[in-house]
Amino acid sequence: MALAAARRLLLHAGSRLGRREAVDGARRFANKRVLVETEGPAVMKLRNPPVNSLSLECLTEFTISLEKLENDKSIRGVILTSECPGIFSAGLDLLEMYGRNPAHYAEYWKNVQELWLRLYTSNMILVSAINGASPAGGCLLALCCDYRVMADNPKYTIGLNESLLGIVAPFWFKDMYVNTIGHREAERALQLGTLFSPAEALKVGVVDEVVPEDQVHSKARSVMTKWLAIPDHSRQLTKNMMRKATADNLIKQREADIQNFTSFISKDSIQKSLHMYLEKLKQKKG
Numbered sequence: 630m631a632l633a634a635a636r637r638l639l640l641h642a643g644s645r646l647g648r649r650e651a652v653d654g655a656r657r658f659a660n661k662r663v664l665v666e667t668e669g670p671a672v673m674k675l676r677n678p679p680v681n682s683l684s685l686e687c688l689t690e691f692t693i694s695l696e697k698l699e700n701d702k703s704i705r706g707v708i709l710t711s712e713c714p715g716i717f718s719a720g721l722d723l724l725e726m727y728g729r730n731p732a733h734y735a736e737y738w739k740n741v742q743e744l745w746l747r748l749y750t751s752n753m754i755l756v757s758a759i760n761g762a763s764p765a766g767g768c769l770l771a772l773c774c775d776y777r778v779m780a781d782n783p784k785y786t787i788g789l790n791e792s793l794l795g796i797v798a799p800f801w802f803k804d805m806y807v808n809t810i811g812h813r814e815a816e817r818a819l820q821l822g823t824l825f826s827p828a829e830a831l832k833v834g835v836v837d838e839v840v841p842e843d844q845v846h847s848k849a850r851s852v853m854t855k856w857l858a859i860p861d862h863s864r865q866l867t868k869n870m871m872r873k874a875t876a877d878n879l880i881k882q883r884e885a886d887i888q889n890f891t892s893f894i895s896k897d898s899i900q901k902s903l904h905m906y907l908e909k910l911k912q913k914k915g
């Protein structure tokens with residue numbers, strides 16, 4: 630209840646802020662964790678340092694920004710990227726899934742579903758400019774896009790690595806992976822929790838293009854120009870034809886999926902795995 634109220638407040642604050650910046654002449658709007666520029670091709674930048682983890686607040690602001698762009702009929706495409714150096718997104722926020730209560734897990738998961746459904750079924754052209762590490766939920770964001778451009782830096786990896794954390798990618802993450810890289814590659818990568826280097830990601834088809842780091846944004850813009858040349862109605866109907874069954878698969882069982890997540894993540898053994906993973910992240914810093 631309190632979270633729903635917070636979302637309403639954010640939505641209100643977001644639209645006020647959006648109006649004010651537009652009046653200033655800058656074609657951009659922002660909330661704390663997402664910046665959107667609408668000059669030229671729209672660009673949505675995640676800015677939730679240090680690692681753009683998708684906290685509940687970040688998910689909410691992301692969803693609201695997307696909603697605003699969808700409602701603006703002059704916006705036909707959006708480039709999704711990050712403002713955090715070296716990180717596209719570290720994925721779902723582990724602290725939203727660790728040491729909380731079942732009601733929190735349920736609320737969090739509902740918002741994860743919401744963002745995914747909006748992104749995956751967006752009528753807009755979505756191009757990701759992957760300018761950093763992109764594990765798990767970070768990879769999920771990129772997979773929702775129509776085209777993925779990744780920076781050629783071997784330090785950056787991408788993939789659904791959930792099994793390394795002792796958790797399981799839900800069926801709709803899996804469905805999207807299979808749609809993108811095929812059943813066999815997805816089966817192997819999901820079990821191993823593979824994090825692909827840019828070159829490997831290109832080979833398997835997780836990304837569509839790998840370019841020198843300083844060209845990621847210009848390449849994403851030129852890809853966008855090409856896609857914008859296609860009539861919206863035919864592209865949108867085609868996208869819908871390709872993606873509807875996958876989205877419907879979640880829509881028809883959203884509540885059951887929330888229940889499943891909540892009971893899975895609440896298990897002592899899963900909480901223990903997450904604890905160990907968080908400790909490992911801390912120790913890495915040494």
Ligand SMILES: CC/C=C\CC/C=C/CC(=O)SCCNC(=O)CCNC(=O)[C@H](O)C(C)(C)COP(=O)(O)OP(=O)(O)OC[C@H]1O[C@@H](n2cnc3c(N)ncnc32)[C@H](O)[C@@H]1OP(=O)(O)O
Binds near residue numbers: 680722797
């Ligand atoms: C039935 C279904 C059940 C379950 C499905 C649940 C699905 C989950 C999908 C997910 O997305 S789970 C999240 C998976 N994410 C990861 O495994 C990424 C973990 N992070 C990293 O590998 C690294 O942090 C990085 C490569 C992204 C960046 O490395 P680096 O630049 O060296 O930063 P640090 O590792 O030092 O991290 C800085 C800081 O941030 C914290 N952090 C990192 N990732 C997350 C995260 N996903 N959520 C929350 N916090 C995160 C890290 O612990 C550090 O915190 P300090 O307090 O120590 O500064």
